[in-house]
Amino acid sequence: MNVRAPPADPEGLRAAATGHVLSCTGLTKSFGRRRAVDLVGLHVDAGQIYGLLGPNGAGKTTTIKMVCGLLDPDEGTVAVAGRDIRDLAVRALIGYVPQEVALYPDLTARENLAFLGRLYRLRGRVLGERVDEVLEVTGLSDRARERVEAFSGGMRRRLNIAAGLLHHPRLLVLDEPTVGVDPQSRHAILERVRSLGAGGMAVLYTTHYMEEADRVCDRVGILDHGRLIAEGTKRELVARLGEKDRIDLVASGDMEALAAACRSVPDVATAAAVDGRVNVVAGDGRRVLPALLEAAERSGAAVHSVEVVEADLESVFLHLTGTALRE
Amino acid sequence: MRAALAVTGASLRRVGRDRRALFFLVVLPIVVIVIVGATVRGFSTVRVGVVDLGAGRAGRSLTVAMQRAGNLDVRRYPSLDAATTAVARGEVSTAVVLPRGMSSAIRSGRAVTVAVMADRANSTQQAAAAAVASVVAEEGALVQAASFSSSQGLGSYEQDLARATTLQRRAAQVGVVTRIVDSNAQTLPQGFGYSAPTMLVLFVFLNAVASGAVIVETRRMGLYERMAAAPVRQSAIVVGETFAYFTVALGQALLIVLVGAMVFGVSWGDPLAASVLVVLWALVAAGAGVLSGTLFRTPEQAGAIGPPVGIVLGMLGGCMWPLSIVSGFMRQVGHLTPQAWAVDGWTDLMSRNGTLVSVGPELAVLAGFAAGLILLSTVRLRRVLA
Numbered sequence: 001m002n003v004r005a006p007p008a009d010p011e012g013l014r015a016a017a018t019g020h021v022l023s024c025t026g027l028t029k030s031f032g033r034r035r036a037v038d039l040v041g042l043h044v045d046a047g048q049i050y051g052l053l054g055p056n057g058a059g060k061t062t063t064i065k066m067v068c069g070l071l072d073p074d075e076g077t078v079a080v081a082g083r084d085i086r087d088l089a090v091r092a093l094i095g096y097v098p099q100e101v102a103l104y105p106d107l108t109a110r111e112n113l114a115f116l117g118r119l120y121r122l123r124g125r126v127l128g129e130r131v132d133e134v135l136e137v138t139g140l141s142d143r144a145r146e147r148v149e150a151f152s153g154g155m156r157r158r159l160n161i162a163a164g165l166l167h168h169p170r171l172l173v174l175d176e177p178t179v180g181v182d183p184q185s186r187h188a189i190l191e192r193v194r195s196l197g198a199g200g201m202a203v204l205y206t207t208h209y210m211e212e213a214d215r216v217c218d219r220v221g222i223l224d225h226g227r228l229i230a231e232g233t234k235r236e237l238v239a240r241l242g243e244k245d246r247i248d249l250v251a252s253g254d255m256e257a258l259a260a261a262c263r264s265v266p267d268v269a270t271a272a273a274v275d276g277r278v279n280v281v282a283g284d285g286r287r288v289l290p291a292l293l294e295a296a297e298r299s300g301a302a303v304h305s306v307e308v309v310e311a312d313l314e315s316v317f318l319h320l321t322g323t324a325l326r327e
Numbered sequence: 328m329r330a331a332l333a334v335t336g337a338s339l340r341r342v343g344r345d346r347r348a349l350f351f352l353v354v355l356p357i358v359v360i361v362i363v364g365a366t367v368r369g370f371s372t373v374r375v376g377v378v379d380l381g382a383g384r385a386g387r388s389l390t391v392a393m394q395r396a397g398n399l400d401v402r403r404y405p406s407l408d409a410a411t412t413a414v415a416r417g418e419v420s421t422a423v424v425l426p427r428g429m430s431s432a433i434r435s436g437r438a439v440t441v442a443v444m445a446d447r448a449n450s451t452q453q454a455a456a457a458a459v460a461s462v463v464a465e466e467g468a469l470v471q472a473a474s475f476s477s478s479q480g481l482g483s484y485e486q487d488l489a490r491a492t493t494l495q496r497r498a499a500q501v502g503v504v505t506r507i508v509d510s511n512a513q514t515l516p517q518g519f520g521y522s523a524p525t526m527l528v529l530f531v532f533l534n535a536v537a538s539g540a541v542i543v544e545t546r547r548m549g550l551y552e553r554m555a556a557a558p559v560r561q562s563a564i565v566v567g568e569t570f571a572y573f574t575v576a577l578g579q580a581l582l583i584v585l586v587g588a589m590v591f592g593v594s595w596g597d598p599l600a601a602s603v604l605v606v607l608w609a610l611v612a613a614g615a616g617v618l619s620g621t622l623f624r625t626p627e628q629a630g631a632i633g634p635p636v637g638i639v640l641g642m643l644g645g646c647m648w649p650l651s652i653v654s655g656f657m658r659q660v661g662h663l664t665p666q667a668w669a670v671d672g673w674t675d676l677m678s679r680n681g682t683l684v685s686v687g688p689e690l691a692v693l694a695g696f697a698a699g700l701i702l703l704s705t706v707r708l709r710r711v712l713a
Contacts, residue, residue, distance in 0.1 A: 068556045088558050096556035102549035104337060106344045111337075118333035119557035147344075163553075 021046050021171050021202035022067065026076035029062050036062040038226040039076070044171065044204055044219075049197040051217030052206040053317065059226040060206040061099065064175050067204065068096045080171055092120055095169030099176045101156040102163075105149035109140055109159050112148060113166060120167035134162035138192070154185025161189065171202045178212060190216050210314040220313065224321045237316045244269060245285030246315040247292065247308050249278045253301035261299035265291045270322050281311070281319045330559040334567025335574065341541070342575055348538065352579050356530040357586055363522035373455040374400045376422035378410040383430030385470070389441070393423070393462050399455075414444050420455035421445045433470050434484050469495060515649070515674050520594065523587035524673035528666050529646040531580050531608060533637035535572055535616030540629035542568065542620025542708070551712050565708050569701060573613035580605045596676030600683040600690075604672045607693040611665045614700025621707035645670040665696040 022044040029037040037059040044050040054060050065071040067078055069085040078085040080093050103112045113131045122130055135141045138158040148156060157177060164172060174193065178186045194216050197203050207213055213220050214234065221231040230237055251258055255273035262271035262280050267288050271280040282288045285308035296303045309315075342348050375393060379386050394401045402419055404410040410422035424442040426432075432439045441463055443456050473488035481487060515521040545551060554564050584605060587593035595601045623629040641647060643657075644666020650658045661667040672689035675681030683690075 070552060070555055088560065091556060091558040094556065096553065098549045098553055098556075100549035102553040104341060104545075104548075104550065106341050107337065111340065115333055115337045116553070116557070119330055119554055119559050121329075121558065123329075 019045055020079075021081055022050075022204060023079045023082075024063075024067060024076065027063060027066055027073050027078065028075040029059075029066060029071060029073050036226050037066070037073075040223070040226075040228045041076075042221050042228065042231065044202045046170070046202050047197055047200045048219060049193060049203040049205055049217050051213040051220045052204065052223055053208070053210070053213050053220055053313070054206075054223035055208055058223040060208075060223055061175055062226075063223070064173055064204070064206060068094055068173055092167060093170045095164035095167065095172040097161050097164040097172070097174045097177055099179060101148075101160045103148050103156065103159060106147055108145050108147050109135065109151075109162075110144040112159070113163055116163045117166045122167060130166050130168075134165050137165065138162040139188070152182075152185075154181050154188075157181050157185060157189060158192075161192065165196075169201070171204065172196060173204045175206050176208070177205075178207070178209065186212075210312070210317065214313050222317055222320060229320050230316065234313060237313065238311050241281070241311045241315060241319055244281055244283055244311050244315065244319070245308055246311055246318070247280040247282060247285045247289065247306065249280065249292065249296065249303050250276060250305045250307075251278060251296065251301045251303045252276070254299065255301065257299045258296055258301040261295035261301075262292055265295050268292070269319055272318055272322060279314065279318050281315050328563070330557075330563040331567035331570065334554070334564055335571045338541070338568060338571035339574060342538075342571075348534075351530075351534055351537070352575065353582060356526055356579070356583055359530070360519065360522045360526045360583070360587065360591070363526060373398065373421075373458060374402060374419040375455055375459060376402050376404050376410045376413050376419040377425065378404050378407055378422060379425045380407070381427035382425035383428070385430040385433050385439075385466075386425035389423075389425065389463065389466050392466050393459065396458065396462050399458055399462070411444060414446050417446065421459060423459055433474070436474060436478075465495075515670070515677055519587060519591035520677060523583060523591060523593045524595070524677065525646040525670060527580055527583040527587075527605075528608065528644070528669045528673070529637070529641040530583070531576050531612045532615060532640065532666065533634055534579060535576050535612035536619045536633040536637045537630060538572070538575070539616050539619030539621075539623060539633055540626035542617065542711075543623050543629050544626045546620075546711055547626075555712055561709055561712050564712060565705050568708065569613055569617050569704065572616040573609055576612035576616070577606065577609035580609055594677065596673075596680065597682050600672075600676055600681060600686050603683065603690055604669065604676070604686065604693070607690060607697055608665075608669050610697035611669075611693060611700060614697055614702075614704050617704035617708060618700055621704060621711050640664045640666050643667070665693055668692045668696070 020043040022042070024043070025041045027037055027040040028035070040059070040063055042050065042052075052060050052063065062071065066073045066076075067085070069078070069091055080090050083090045083093075085091070104115070107115070110131055113134065114127060117127045117130055131144075132141070135144050138161060140155060140159055140162065143151065143155065148159065151159065157180075161174070161177060164174070177193075178189055181189065190212060193203060193205065197216075197218070205213075205217060217234070219231070219233055220237060221228050222237075223229070230240070249258070249262070255276070255278060259271045259273040259278045262268055262278055265282075265288060267283045269281040269283070271278055280292060282292075289306065289308065293303060293306075342352075377390050377393070379390070382389075390401065390403075393399050402413070404413060404422065407424065410419075410424070413419050414422050422444040424444065426439065426441070429439050429441075443459055445456060469488060469491045472491040473484055476482065476487035476491070477484040482490070515524060551564065555561065584595055584601070588595060619629055619633050623632065643661045644650075644664040645661055646666055650661050650667060650670070653661070668689045672681075672686045672693070675686045675689065679685070
């Protein structure tokens with residue numbers, strides 16, 4: 001990666017002018033002929049938790065790598081606190097928490113944190129204090145001297161996040177931090193992210209779990225096939241649907257045929273099969289339900305249960321992309 | 328620089344925690360040095376056949392003396408024919424014939440002839456005959472002393488012979504060590520002098536290449552990516568990782584040198600030249616180790632392919648047998664490997680009393696190998712990090 005000196009903005013004047021901690025404009029990245037990220041622009045302010053939603057392969061990780069300076073964009077810019085990401089020193093403002101648990105399994109929690117802290121130019125007493133602090137914050141103080149290989153999956157994830165907080169970053173970038181985590185640890189991680197946002201840290205959070213985005217994110221961007229197809233607060237996005245409901249049919253049989261049959265029903269905006277159910281977005285859920293059940297019978301699928309819910313982020317995603325997010 | 332040292336420190340700490348790595352770094356090389364050293368030491372003894380045609384006590388005494396000589400491997404044969412066949416087949420270098428009536432002839436003061444049979448084509452027959460002659464001369468001195476003493480009426484022949492033997496054991500021994508001084512030795516010294524330097528060359532390289540798996544693992548765990556997200560230049564990560572490999576290789580080499588010198592009495596030659604050779608070899612190994620870590624996709628690949636490659640290079644380079652015994656073509660092929668130049672360097676230092684100047688060509692070639700491998704590994708690791 002070439003690190004070129006950006007135009008100097010030592011005072012962060014542009015950041016002050018825009019108020020954004022993270023500002024991405026026109027980010028584009030291709031791998032061969034495949035365009036992984038296409039003209040993505042987003043901003044994250046201090047204290048804001050921005051959720052980047054999308055299925056696997058939507059371009060979330062590629063976007064995050066460009067934000068953290070790990071990938072050079074083909075086009076577009078990334079600025080943190082108004083300073084170009086190509087300035088090496090800017091990376092000290094970012095706390096990167098990768099999707100994998102990027103820690104040495106044969107070193108202790110404390111040794112891992114001390115090593116990573118040194119990379120962020122922390123030394124001596126300050127380093128020791130910061131290590132203690134993040135261990136405390138993530139509830140791992142009593143396991144500090146144990147090797148990471150002895151940790152549970154949830155503890156490793158928490159330590160992975162702790163490592164991203166060591167240097168008190170202004171922007172925390174979390175790439176699917178709850179993948180493979182038990183419900184209790186997931187709850188703890190989400191609570192921690194919320195409190196970090198409440199404490200004034202800007203957070204960029206990618207996930208393909210809708211309920212996570214629903215729960216912690218102030219603002220959401222929906223990424224599909226490399227493009228940011230919608231962005232706003234949860235309320236703004238749901239309002240785009242108008243007066244629509246989501247109907248979840250739990251069924252067995254040919255789910256794709258069932259989804260196609262549902263789409264043929266009048267007033268159905270879209271329907272998609274996912275994990276033993278078909279999610280349907282329709283104008284008035286209760287009114288369209290009998291026709292949906294008739295269509296299901298014609299398709300040969302056996303419907304076991306039906307749930308009509310108010311429109312949520314999942315409905316928005318389904319409506320915008322015509323597909324459901326797979327967990 | 329501090330970031331690079333942090334990377335080095337983390338890698339070294341991990342090596343220190345890895346019991347398997349410590350076994351291969353410390354225990355295995357020493358064990359192999361002992362085994363190979365003991366085996367190669369066997370080449371310096373010669374096999375001698377003995378046929379006792381009824382020589383009596385004097386014959387048995389001479390046989391025991393040959394067995395105690397240290398450099399003779401004595402094998403008994405029941406008949407002259409069997410011994411002759413053994414010589415012809417090369418099973419023994421020479422066969423010593425102890426004549427009938429040898430004891431009584433000696434006691435009566437008559438001259439006794441001990442025949443030594445040898446095959447002219449056998450390259451060790453002269454050394455064997457000389458060793459046998461030396462033992463016979465020693466025994467002859469005892470017999471002469473006992474004969475003289477008994478003739479002076481000081482006691483019986485048997486009593487005087489026992490007294491002479493006891494006196495000989497008490498007397499100060501004068502040891503003789505044969506050293507080649509014609510500056511043309513093509514091989515390392517025998518015993519541990521052979522196994523220690525060759526195993527140093529083999530194992531330091533082998534372990535470095537095998538531990539390329541650590542780089543593959545670090546890459547797969549996403550740690551390099553995490554490091555690259557910090558305000559750290561790629562070059563610091565590359566330097567830090569390479570320095571860790573160099574430190575491990577150097578540590579292993581120094582351990583072998585120290586154990587070789589202090590436990591096995593290996594003389595490594597000119598200290599300055601030996602030090603430069605060790606450092607250059609550690610650099611070669613570090614470059615090869617980092618390079619292997621960037622070539623393989625999984626740690627299992629690195630663990631499965633790296634060591635065999637290192638062993639083959641060691642074979643070609645003269646770590647398993649001297650290149651002086653292979654054909655000219657294979658010698659040339661061997662010198663395409665850095666191992667051959669390292670072994671040549673040790674041969675010059677240990678067998679020909681070489682100096683920094685005399686091993687200059689070997690050191691220059693090794694420096695070239697080290698520079699090339701480190702450059703290549705740096706380019707590859709940068710690509711991995713990007």
